[in-house]
Amino acid sequence: MDRLHTKQLDIAYEERTIVEDLNITIPSGKITALVGANGSGKSTILKTMARIMKPKKGGVFLDGQSIHRQSTKEVAKQLAILPQNPTAPEGLTVSELVSYGRFPHQKGFGLLSKEDKDIVRWAVDVTGMVEFAERPVDQLSGGQRQRAWISMALAQMTDLLFLDEPTTFLDMAHQLEVLNLLRKLNEQEKRTIVMVVHDLNHATQYAHHMVAIKQGKVICEGSPDHVMTQDMLRQVFGIEADILPDPRTGVPLCFPFGLAGGHAAQSVVSSLQERSGRKLAAGEASREGALASSAAGR
Ligand SMILES: Nc1ncnc2c1ncn2[C@@H]1O[C@H](COP(=O)(O)OP(=O)(O)OP(=O)(O)O)[C@@H](O)[C@H]1O
Ligand SMILES: [Mg+2]
Numbered sequence: 001m002d003r004l005h006t007k008q009l010d011i012a013y014e015e016r017t018i019v020e021d022l023n024i025t026i027p028s029g030k031i032t033a034l035v036g037a038n039g040s041g042k043s044t045i046l047k048t049m050a051r052i053m054k055p056k057k058g059g060v061f062l063d064g065q066s067i068h069r070q071s072t073k074e075v076a077k078q079l080a081i082l083p084q085n086p087t088a089p090e091g092l093t094v095s096e097l098v099s100y101g102r103f104p105h106q107k108g109f110g111l112l113s114k115e116d117k118d119i120v121r122w123a124v125d126v127t128g129m130v131e132f133a134e135r136p137v138d139q140l141s142g143g144q145r146q147r148a149w150i151s152m153a154l155a156q157m158t159d160l161l162f163l164d165e166p167t168t169f170l171d172m173a174h175q176l177e178v179l180n181l182l183r184k185l186n187e188q189e190k191r192t193i194v195m196v197v198h199d200l201n202h203a204t205q206y207a208h209h210m211v212a213i214k215q216g217k218v219i220c221e222g223s224p225d226h227v228m229t230q231d232m233l234r235q236v237f238g239i240e241a242d243i244l245p246d247p248r249t250g251v252p253l254c255f256p257f258g259l260a261g262g263h264a265a266q267s268v269v270s271s272l273q274e275r276s277g278r279k280l281a282a283g284e285a286s287r288e289g290a291l292a293s294s295a296a297g298r
Contacts, residue, residue: 002028003192004049004079004160008058011041011048011216017056018044019216026160031186031193033203035227036213037237042196043084043164045213049194050081050162062160076104080156084164084196086149088137094148095133098123101155123155126181128174142169150178154185161185163195167202175199179206204228204251212236228252234260 004026011019018041026032026049034042047053049060051067059066067075080101088097101123102116112120124133127147132140137148146169153161166182167175183206185191197203203210204224211221214236220227233241233254241256 002026004028004060004062006045006049006058006060009048009055009060010057011044011053012056013044017216019048022058022216022218024211024218024221026192026194027209028192029186029190030208031182031195031206032209032211033207034194034196034211034213035198035200035203035236040213040236041216042213044216046081046162046164046194046196047083050079051075052081052083073104076156076158078158079160079162080153080158081162082149082153082164082166084168088145088148090138091136092138093134093136094129094140094151095120095124097137097148098129098151098155101152101157104156119155119157123151126154127151128177143171143174146170147174147178158191160192160194163193165196165198167197167199175202182206200228200233201253204253205246205249224251228254 002025006022006024009019009022010017011022022045024045034046036042044053048055049067051060051070051072054068059068061067062070062075062078067079098120099112099116102112102119103110106112106116124130127150129144129147129151132144132148137145140148146166150163150166153163161182163182166178170178179202182193182195186193195207197207207224209222210224210227212219212227212232219236220229220232228243230241230243233239233243233256238260239256240258240260241254243252243254245251246253
């Protein structure tokens with residue numbers, strides 16, 4: 001059964017309504033990617049689903065209960081969130097930050113149990129932060145800091161894990177490490193993960209479910225095959241792109257080539273298909289596409 005859904009959710013910043021009548025269900029035990037242009041409302045939706053923001057109308061329901069009627073601690077035992085731009089108090093070390101993740105589980109006076117300490121060590125280790133454990137968070141690079149925050153969210157040991165742009169600031173290897181870790185947590189521990197990502201190819205490669213947002217509304221949702229279409233890319237992002245299957249897994253990957261509505265170059269795949277008078281197979285299309293794009297100097 002799906003544990004989390006929103007019902008007729010309106011969200012506003014003071015008088016400005018950003019999201020209206022939002023009804024989404026987060027599939028349990030799956031990875032969901034929220035995608036959309038800058039300012040479309042992704043962070044606002046994620047924060048409201050994680051109880052950081054209060055809705056103007058409607059609600060967010062976890063196991064049938066409104067999360068806004070529950071205490072922070074109750075919700076934090078079930079759901080952890082990595083916000084988009086978190087800030088740590090000056091001088092706080094990585095291991096201190098990560099141990100904050102154990103707060104919802106602590107009884108008494110905030111002393112860490114042996115189990116808490118083991119979990120903190122595990123969370124610091126899986127994000128590759130052992131060597132930085134005693135360094136102040138505000139003296140780390142952007143990517144190191146991002147991984148420290150991911151560690152903290154992991155240390156909360158919740159079934160639901162929300163991450164707002166977890167791969168921003170990370171180099172390519174660390175992006176893959178974080179995404180692979182999320183996949184492992186999902187596959188081995190059946191954790192439900194919701195992440196905001198800008199790299200649409202990461203979304204289709206790692207998520208089972210995608211939700212495309214524009215101006216606070218869901219434009220389409222479903223499997224990556226269903227969501228990653230030229231129409232969606234035009235409507236949601238205003239771009240023209242070729243979509244080709246990943247030669248390894250078959251999931252759709254997009255290769256943008258222009259802005260929608262402008263004098264966009266014609267899709268390489270369709271022009272190649274027109275020229276050859278036949279539909280190209282996936283492997284051929286990706287090879288030809290790669291050749292054409294390198295020739296175009298992309
Ligand atoms: N604290 C705030 N007060 C007022 N308006 C805000 C606030 N935070 C965000 N907004 C506005 O709400 C809208 C949605 O912002 P949000 O941060 O949810 O977008 P986003 O999809 O996460 O964008 P990005 O991809 O740039 O992170 C934007 O128009 C933004 O300007
Ligand atoms: Mg955002």
